Amino acid sequence: xxxxxxxxxxxITKRGQNVTFRCDPISEHNRLYWYRQTLGQGPEFLxxxxxxxxxxxxxLLSDRFSAERPKGSFSxxxxxxxxxxxxAMYLCASSLSAGxxxxxxxxxxxxxxxx
Amino acid sequence: AQTVTQSQPEMSVQEAETVTLSCTYDTSESDYYLFWYKxxxxxxxxxxxxQEAYKQQNATENxxxxxxxxxxxxxxxxxxxxxxxxxxMYFCAYRSAREGxxxxxxxxxxxxxP
Numbered sequence: 001x002x003x004x005x006x007x008x009x010x011x012i013t014k015r016g017q018n019v020t021f022r023c024d025p026i027s028e029h030n031r032l033y034w035y036r037q038t039l040g041q042g043p044e045f046l047x048x049x050x051x052x053x054x055x056x057x058x059x060l061l062s063d064r065f066s067a068e069r070p071k072g073s074f075s076x077x078x079x080x081x082x083x084x085x086x087x088a089m090y091l092c093a094s095s096l097s098a099g100x101x102x103x104x105x106x107x108x109x110x111x112x113x114x115x
Numbered sequence: 116a117q118t119v120t121q122s123q124p125e126m127s128v129q130e131a132e133t134v135t136l137s138c139t140y141d142t143s144e145s146d147y148y149l150f151w152y153k154x155x156x157x158x159x160x161x162x163x164x165x166q167e168a169y170k171q172q173n174a175t176e177n178x179x180x181x182x183x184x185x186x187x188x189x190x191x192x193x194x195x196x197x198x199x200x201x202x203x204m205y206f207c208a209y210r211s212a213r214e215g216x217x218x219x220x221x222x223x224x225x226x227x228x229p
Contacts, residue, residue, distance in 0.1 A: 031215060042119075042206045042219030043160075056215055091160065102210070103150070104217060106160035 004107035006092050012113045013082055020078045021110045025094030032075050033104060034067055035091040036060065043091055049075060050097065082114045117142045119209050121220035128197045129228050135182075136192045136223045138207030146212035149183065149190045154222075155203040163205070166190065168212075194225075202227045 005024045013019050025032045031050050035043035046065070047057045051072040061067075064082075069075040079086055089111050093104040118141045128134035140149070151163040166174045166183050174181050178198075182191045194201055207220040 033215065033217075040221070042208075042222050043217075045216035045218070048215045050215075058216070093160075102148075102215070103162060103165060105162065106152075108159040 004092055004094050004105055006090075006107040006110050008110055009108060010111050010113075012115065014115050015084060016081055018078065018080045019082060019112065020076055021090055021092075021112075022074060022076050023092030023094075023107060024074045025092070026096075026105060029094035029096045029105075030072070031095045031097050031102070031104075032069055033093040033095070034075070034077050035093065037089040037091055037109070038087075046077075079112075082112075084114050087112055087114045117144075117147075117209050117211065117218050119207055119218050119220040121205075121207055121223050123223045124221070125224045125226070127226040127228060128194070130197055130199060132197055133193060133195045134197055134225065136194075136205050136207075136225070138190045138192070138220055140188050140190065140207075140209045140218075142188070142209065142211070144211055144213070148210045148212065149181075150208040150210070150217070151179070151181070151190075151192045152206045152208060152219075153201075153203045154206065160206070164192065197227050199227050199229060201225060 007022045033048040034046040037043040049069040064080045067077045089109045091109045092107045095104045147168045149166045152160045154160045164176045178195045204222045208217045210217045
């Protein structure tokens, strides 16, 4: 088990461009979460999947954001028409919804800088 | 809406000493889970300890223990015998038993002095 992985680790883009991030969860985990973390703050929830179904979305997830988990394994988060305010660390986490605590394990994150 | 408050933006501790990080939360639910995560500089978030709200016994993991006061909605983390490797941002987090998302506090930056 190699843990949660994210790609790329860093992304620099110009305002108005589209970007896509990928997350590979721990292999047996059926739940996958996306969070956004700005400097000096705790992570903020964006959305989560159970298998391929997107179960919950935050109001933070504007129409420019879309997430998919087509086969219930890896997930992608796309941001269209990026804005400077989108600059943040995007964290992915996964969990196995079998136990009572459903503990989430985090990946290293993708740091997005929008110029 | 549930909120998590960490009132100490920064804390420092001498190596080998004990430090307590504070966390309070607001919820109307009775069934939930609480977590402390550690985020070292430029490294990923790591689970330190977790507590189920229905358990009265405080969770303990080696040098880390919590003081869970359900009525007061308080969940503090005690680090004993602090080590240089404990230096990091510490985040308190809440998750309802009914929902998947976690709510995080703003974090406490812990410095360990040699």
